[in-house]
Amino acid sequence: MQINPKKCVACGNCTYVCPMGAIYIDPVKKRATINRDECVECYACFNGLSQEHLPPTVVRTVRKVFAAMRIRFEPEPDVCPTGAFEPDELKWPRIVRRAFSDPRVPHESTGIEGRGTEEVKTNDVTGRVGLNEVGFTIELGRPGVGTRFYEIQEMSRALARAGVAFEKKNPLTFLMSDVATGTIREDILNEKVLSAIIEIKVPVERAEEIVRIVKDVEERIDTVVTIGAGVRCDDNGEDRIVAPIFERLGYKLERAKTNTGLGKRHAQAAEPAREMVNS
C-alpha cells in the first residue's frame, strides 16, 4: 500500500485505522507515511476508509487556517478526504503478506477468503473431523498483534516433531519447503502477516499433548495465539469426550461455532482422510 504524498493532507484519520499501527504523520514531510516493515498489506486503510476526493490544496489551506486559530475541524473519523491511498503492485515475497492479511482476497491455494480452510464449518459434508478426533486451528498473531513466518515456523516445527499431520489445503502448508519437519520456505521467514493458522488433526487422546506443545512454543515467540478445537458430536448432538479434556486443562469454553448438520452430502464429496499431509 502507498499513500500519495501529493494527495495526503495529514489529517491523521488513517493513523488509527491501521491494525498494525504502521501509519504515522511524518513530522518532516508532514504527510501520512507507512512503516513498510510493519505493514501487512491488509488493505484495511484502503477498503475501510470512505473517500471524498476533495482538492488537496484547498483542504491543506483550510487546515492551516484553522490550526493557526487553534480551531480543529472534527471530521468523520473513518474518512480519507482526498482518496490518498493507492495499492501498489506487490511482488514476491511481499505478496504473501496480503494473502494472509486481506480477507477479501481468496488464497490461491484454497480458493476461499481468509487464512484457513473450511475446517468443521463444512464437516457435515466433508467428514473432515471424525468421532474421537480433534481438528486444531492454531492461529498466531490474532487479535491485532501480527506475526512473522519465523515465529509460525517455530510452532510448525514443534508440531512436526510430535509427528502430527498438517491440513493439506491450508495456505500455510503450501508455503512449507519441508512438510515433514514443518519448515517454511526461507525467503518469507521475515515477512509479517496479520495472522496465520496452522491446522492439524489428531486422535482425541493426543489433544492434551498438542495443547502442551503449543503452550511451550508460546513461551518462545513474541506474539499471541488463539486455539480452536473442532470436534464431531455423537448422534444425539453431544460432545462428552473432548470438552471435558479442555475443562480439565483449565479452559473455560465460552464460545463456539456449531455446525448444524444441514449440509447435504453429494456423491462427489471428498473422502476425509485424504486431507492431511506429513511428508
Next chain:
Amino acid sequence: MTNTLHRFGDAESFHDDFIVFAMACKDGTGKYLGPDPLPDLKKFLQMALEFKPVNIGDPRHGGAIRPSRSMNPLAHWKRDNAPDFQAVIDGLTVVTTCAAVFDNVDAAEKFLAKVRAADLGLSVNISTSVDGADQCCHFAGIPRHSVGYSLGFEGKTEKIPNTQVTMLSTMCGHGMISHSLAKKMIDFVKENRRTPAAAAAVLSRFCSCGVFNPARAKRILEEARLHTE
C-alpha cells in the same frame, strides 16, 4: 477461517450476539458440490430479513454498513448510518460464505428453524456462546453435528489492550478493526463527540464480511461511557 469464533468476552457477553452463516462445500478440485449454490445463498440472506438481523454480509463485498468510495462532504454533518440489507443481497454475485447477525436468541432460533425447513443443502453454522448455540439447535430440532470451540487468547497477551477495546475489535475476526480505532471510538463516546450508535457504525464499516455486531458494539460503548476499564 475462524472469523466469528474468537470473540473476546465471557458467555454472558454473547447474549446479544448470534451469527448464523451458510457456506457451500467444494470438492478436491475446487468445484462446488451439487447444484449452483448462489441462489440458495441469496435465499438464505433473504430469509434472514424476516427476523430483523443487525447485520448481514459476505467476505467479498462486506456488510450492510459500508464505506463509500465517493462520499459527499455534507456527510460530515449528516451521516447515513442505516444498514442497507438489500444492497448486500443484490450485490452477492459469487459463491462465498453468507452471514446473518442477530441480537437476540429468539430471532436466531426462529431463523435457524426456518433455514432447516427450507432445506437449502448448505452447511449452516451458528457462532455464539456454547449454550446459546445449543439452545438454538434444540429449538430447531437439530442435533449438533460438530462444534468448533474457542480456547481463547494466550501467549503474549500483554500485547492485547483492555477488555472493552478487545471486545470491540475482535468482532471482526479478520482483524480489520484496529485496537486503536476501537479505543478512539470509546473516547469519542466518553467525550460525547459521537453517539454509541454512530461510533458502532464507524467500526462496522471496517468489517469486511458483515459479521460485526453493531448492537453488541453499541452496548459495549454505552457501558464504556460510564466506566472505562
